[in-house]
Amino acid sequence: LMIRKVTLENFKSYSGKKILGTFSHRMNGILGPNGSGKSNVLDAFLFVFAKKARKIRMNRVAELVHHSSSSQPDSAKVTVDFQEIVDMPDDDPVGYRVVEGSEFRISRRAGKDNSSTYYINDRQATMANVTHALRQHGIDLTHNRFLILQGEVEQIAAMKPKAPNDHDEGFL
Amino acid sequence: LMIRKVTLENFKSYSGKKILGTFSHRMNGILGPNGSGKSNVLDAFLFVFAKKARKIRMNRVAELVHHSSSSQPDSAKVTVDFQEIVDMPDDDPVGYRVVEGSEFRISRRAGKDNSSTYYINDRQATMANVTHALRQHGIDLTHNRFLILQGEVEQIAAMKPKAPNDHDEGFL
Amino acid sequence: RRTTFEAGFDVIAKKLTEMYQMITLGGDARLEPVVPNDPFEKGVNLSIRPHEKPWKPIQHLSGGEKTLSSLALVFALHHYKPTPIYFMDEIDAALDESNVTRIAEYVKMQARSAQFLVISLRNNCFEKVDRMVGICKRQGCSHALTVDARELGATVDDDIDMPP
Amino acid sequence: RRTTFEAGFDVIAKKLTEMYQMITLGGDARLEPVVPNDPFEKGVNLSIRPHEKPWKPIQHLSGGEKTLSSLALVFALHHYKPTPIYFMDEIDAALDESNVTRIAEYVKMQARSAQFLVISLRNNCFEKVDRMVGICKRQGCSHALTVDARELGATVDDDIDMPP
Numbered sequence: 180l181m182i183r184k185v186t187l188e189n190f191k192s193y194s195g196k197k198i199l200g201t202f203s204h205r206m207n208g209i210l211g212p213n214g215s216g217k218s219n220v221l222d223a224f225l226f227v228f229a230k231k232a233r234k235i236r237m238n239r240v241a242e243l244v245h246h247s248s249s250s251q252p253d254s255a256k257v258t259v260d261f262q263e264i265v266d267m268p269d270d271d272p273v274g275y276r277v278v279e280g281s282e283f284r285i286s287r288r289a290g291k292d293n294s295s296t297y298y299i300n301d302r303q304a305t306m307a308n309v310t311h312a313l314r315q316h317g318i319d320l321t322h323n324r325f326l327i328l329q330g331e332v333e334q335i336a337a338m339k340p341k342a343p344n345d346h347d348e349g350f351l
Numbered sequence: 352l353m354i355r356k357v358t359l360e361n362f363k364s365y366s367g368k369k370i371l372g373t374f375s376h377r378m379n380g381i382l383g384p385n386g387s388g389k390s391n392v393l394d395a396f397l398f399v400f401a402k403k404a405r406k407i408r409m410n411r412v413a414e415l416v417h418h419s420s421s422s423q424p425d426s427a428k429v430t431v432d433f434q435e436i437v438d439m440p441d442d443d444p445v446g447y448r449v450v451e452g453s454e455f456r457i458s459r460r461a462g463k464d465n466s467s468t469y470y471i472n473d474r475q476a477t478m479a480n481v482t483h484a485l486r487q488h489g490i491d492l493t494h495n496r497f498l499i500l501q502g503e504v505e506q507i508a509a510m511k512p513k514a515p516n517d518h519d520e521g522f523l
Numbered sequence: 524r525r526t527t528f529e530a531g532f533d534v535i536a537k538k539l540t541e542m543y544q545m546i547t548l549g550g551d552a553r554l555e556p557v558v559p560n561d562p563f564e565k566g567v568n569l570s571i572r573p574h575e576k577p578w579k580p581i582q583h584l585s586g587g588e589k590t591l592s593s594l595a596l597v598f599a600l601h602h603y604k605p606t607p608i609y610f611m612d613e614i615d616a617a618l619d620e621s622n623v624t625r626i627a628e629y630v631k632m633q634a635r636s637a638q639f640l641v642i643s644l645r646n647n648c649f650e651k652v653d654r655m656v657g658i659c660k661r662q663g664c665s666h667a668l669t670v671d672a673r674e675l676g677a678t679v680d681d682d683i684d685m686p687p
Numbered sequence: 688r689r690t691t692f693e694a695g696f697d698v699i700a701k702k703l704t705e706m707y708q709m710i711t712l713g714g715d716a717r718l719e720p721v722v723p724n725d726p727f728e729k730g731v732n733l734s735i736r737p738h739e740k741p742w743k744p745i746q747h748l749s750g751g752e753k754t755l756s757s758l759a760l761v762f763a764l765h766h767y768k769p770t771p772i773y774f775m776d777e778i779d780a781a782l783d784e785s786n787v788t789r790i791a792e793y794v795k796m797q798a799r800s801a802q803f804l805v806i807s808l809r810n811n812c813f814e815k816v817d818r819m820v821g822i823c824k825r826q827g828c829s830h831a832l833t834v835d836a837r838e839l840g841a842t843v844d845d846d847i848d849m850p851p
């Protein structure tokens with residue numbers, strides 16, 4: 180499974196519609212000055228992955244909608260395009276082949292009224308549908324070990340033995 | 352007031368007697384690879400300034416004594432040499448002049464038995480003597496705003512309004 | 524359940540030691556149950572023996588050493604139970620220049636079996652990536668530009684569909 | 688006591704705004720009592736308006752923006768009530784390259800009125816220092832070498848007494 184691209188619409192510091200990608204199936208870097216919006220890109224993924232607002236550094240979903248002196252939209256939307264791939268040998272120019280028909284997309288819209296709507300392939304879905312679909316494709320959202328947020332990396336190895344359990348026992 | 356040099360004897364990762372300095376009266380940089388002993392230099396100053404072991408990242412003073420496969424001394428000692436100076440104009444090669452007779456030194460020894468002894472100008476003194484002497488020279492150890500430990504800087508501006516009070520009210 | 528856990532635990536512990544040795548070139552790490560041979564009793568503890576130093580509990584390490592230990596654990600866990608995608612935000616903040624390069628190399632190696640999205644402020648990290656997304660902010664609004672590392676200057680636009 | 692506090696508070700608040708504007712070239716910061724005009728009631732709050740963005744409580748800022756806000760406060764407090772010596776350990780960990788340079792410049796300016804001992808892993812920081820202490824570790828033991836920035840290669844030994 181890989182993420183092909185992500186589309187941010189009025190999400191946090193991203194005004195209007197902004198597309199990031201097409202990503203590499205391997206190592207992608209996000210760079211820019213302090214405060215430019217890098218961590219907000221990670222927040223966009225967390226948002227689509229149905230994480231609570233608190234984990235996205237906001238108290239309420241309404242705060243995720245872009246606001247600036249030039250623009251006050253009513254809602255924010257993030258769309259992630261996924262595809263399953265097969266790795267090709269190193270001499271292949273692209274490096275992978277997309278599995279026929281495996282592309283799918285997950286979206287989530289948040290309103291200034293704190294409402295939240297999910298979509299799978301542009302059709303409305305529940306949060307449970309989304310977490311299930313992601314789990315089918317290998318993304319288990321119950322643990323967080325695929326996600327290292329800013330400032331968290333030093334604590335991973337320092338986690339207390341028994342709790343929190345995510346560390347080791349939770350996922351075995 | 353300026354620190355002229357600091358002498359570490361069997362303190363944390365410093366085996367034997369190591370002298371750091373003579374320092375500049377202005378901006379000094381401490382550099383080196385991860386784990387080489389940079390933060391341990393700050394711990395050495397905290398140690399002499401009578402801070403608790405917990406603040407020096409250790410549970411007990413005995414843990415501050417250097418230990419390695421090649422060396423297990425019985426005690427650690429840190430000595431800081433201070434002097435009062437007068438700034439000279441920019442064209443002066445040195446940049447400052449030492450106030451006659453203003454040099455003084457503060458030391459602290461810690462034993463593997465958790466004992467702790469202070470010295471002012473190499474004569475034994477109490478912890479209260481030391482904090483008093485430092486306060487006389489302008490170093491007030493009751494607040495910590497002259498000290499930013501590793502990982503702390505982001506929290507300074509984020510301190511809760513009323514408590515902890517150090518932030519603003521405590522020192523006015 | 525206990526036997527499955529202990530089997531998995533052994534694999535991870537072994538892999539962690541291997542990863543940490545590779546990353547630190549001479550350091551050593553041990554994942555051990557708090558109660559010997561019984562990870563379920565009181566959980567597990569990570570001890571580290573950084574290069575040429577005595578064994579220490581993780582609290583006694585420097586910031587950079589903790590970061591390297593954490594990443595060795597993340598890579599060891601990936602070996603045991605891979606995830607397809609990883610998101611990492613400034614994992615190299617506490618690393619010296621040579622460790623930034625070294626960790627970026629390791630991520631690049633791990634990226635043969637998973638997709639990585641890595642945020643960093645350190646130039647040595649960007650030397651290793653296959654594709655870069657540059658972010659800037661003007662008048663309070665963020666803008667993004669995706670560029671392929673091999674074809675610097677060739678922006679990647681999804682609708683232009685090049686290179687994929 | 689209240690009037691002394693409020694007078695001091697006004698000086699610091701004004702200086703904080705000035706420092707933050709200088710450090711961020713266009714950003715703005717306000718130190719305000721939680722209860723208007725009464726800092727004693729519920730303490731004080733720091734709000735930041737980063738360059739070209741709306742006012743925000745500090746929790747909503749990025750890591751780098753928080754660091755810059757903290758340092759603006761430290762410099763403002765120094766202006767109001769100077770301390771002779773400052774110790775700073777990796778204050779630039781969360782800063783991009785240009786902010787590392789900028790903050791190092793500000794420390795250099797502040798160092799005209801206080802002695803600074805600064806630990807950093809960022810090369811741009813060391814371009815500004817007057818004197819450097821290099822630390823390395825061999826066989827588990829740390830060694831230090833003090834070097835004057837103007838006379839790179841000329842080590843500074845206390846007993847050799849050069850340059851002071």
Ligand SMILES: Nc1ncnc2c1ncn2[C@@H]1O[C@H](COP(=O)(O)OP(=O)(O)OP(=O)(O)O)[C@@H](O)[C@H]1O
Nearest residue numbers: 191192213214215216217218219245246749750751
């Ligand atoms: N709803 C919103 N509308 C407009 N701007 C927002 C919104 N939410 C957050 N921001 C802005 O996004 C900025 C933070 O972005 P982000 O955390 O992604 O920065 P960053 O690039 O990760 O920076 P750093 O390198 O310092 O970590 C803040 O300045 C904040 O003002």
Ligand SMILES: Nc1ncnc2c1ncn2[C@@H]1O[C@H](COP(=O)(O)OP(=O)(O)OP(=O)(O)O)[C@@H](O)[C@H]1O
Nearest residue numbers: 363385386387388389390391416417418585586587
């Ligand atoms: N009593 C001791 N005896 C020997 N070594 C010690 C002792 N106490 C601490 N150390 C060692 O000192 C090292 C940590 O040093 P320090 O925290 O100063 O590193 P650092 O240079 O600040 O690294 P970083 O850049 O990662 O923050 C650890 O590896 C630890 O093993």
Ligand SMILES: [Mg+2]
Nearest residue numbers: 218329749750
């Ligand atoms: Mg960030």
Ligand SMILES: [Mg+2]
Nearest residue numbers: 390501585586
């Ligand atoms: Mg350190």
